[in-house]
């Protein structure tokens with residue numbers, strides 16, 4: 658039976674691996690964390706239909722129950738040796754030896770580290786949080802309160818934090834943060850119907866078919882207000898409320914606004930293990946740190962190294978449904994590859 662080792666047990670790694678196990682391959686997932694599921698474990702509900710994130714993990718965990726599939730959590734690969742036929746001998750940090758006829762890399766993403774935008778005050782001012790922090794609060798059912806335990810009267814959502822920003826080295830659009838911010842503004846508005854929500858944006862990029870409806874509903878049903886302009890800085894008043902300084906790029910006028918809570922919509926950056934795996938398997942990376950894909954039309958799951966496949970957000974920002982589709986296509990490509998080699 659041909660053996661596959663998947664590095665990364667987030668949703669892409671699990672979807673591809675369970676599909677391959679169902680096809681009859683022997684698959685081992687190596688996951689550095691204690692649990693599989695990756696970032697999906699931290700989300701509350703997904704856009705555009707507010708599906709609980711647990712439905713995705715439940716679906717994946719049901720598929721895990723397959724005797725062809727082995728999962729090693731809390732484990733990393735410490736050495737990889739390529740054989741002349743393109744297969745690999747692997748050694749884990751726990752001294753386990755594995756053979757892999759092919760490798761699948763699915764090292765996922767990390768949210769942009771908002772402390773790098775010091776002028777926005779994250780980890781300096783208590784009432785500046787990120788979209789990941791807010792999602793965690795919503796998932797745990799925590800009330801949205803300021804540091805003084807009061808209901809925020811005004812919440813500002815700041816788009817493109819760590820994306821489309823040459824100053825922090827990330828020139829690309831993270832694709833999912835406009836819709837995440839609008840979804841979260843709606844959730845906050847439901848919980849705080851007397852509060853005002855403001856989105857500070859560069860452009861609104863709602864490319865999914867149902868996403869535009871969400872954008873309309875945010876404006877028409879929840880009175881979320883959209884201001885075109887990038888926040889230049891945030892500063893704190895003595896009462897721990899915040900002042901946002903920005904330029905309204907539609908009117909061309911500078912703008913100052915007092916708010917009680919700022920939510921930074923942080924972008925997607927390459928996962929921690931991506932750089933290490935690129936160097937271990939001699940894979941090319943793009944300038945932005947994501948793994949290079951061999952062909953944008955015909956080889957989306959092919960890395961720059963024959964026999965090493967790639968899937969999920971280690972190649973760039975993706976939605977959850979795109980990630981699952983990309984994982985299934987990786988399984989098909991690996992099956993094609995393995996049926997051709999002896």
Ligand code: SF4
Nearest residue numbers: 817820830831834835
């Ligand atoms: S999806 Fe929206 S918020 Fe995210 S980087 Fe693109 S334009 Fe900015």
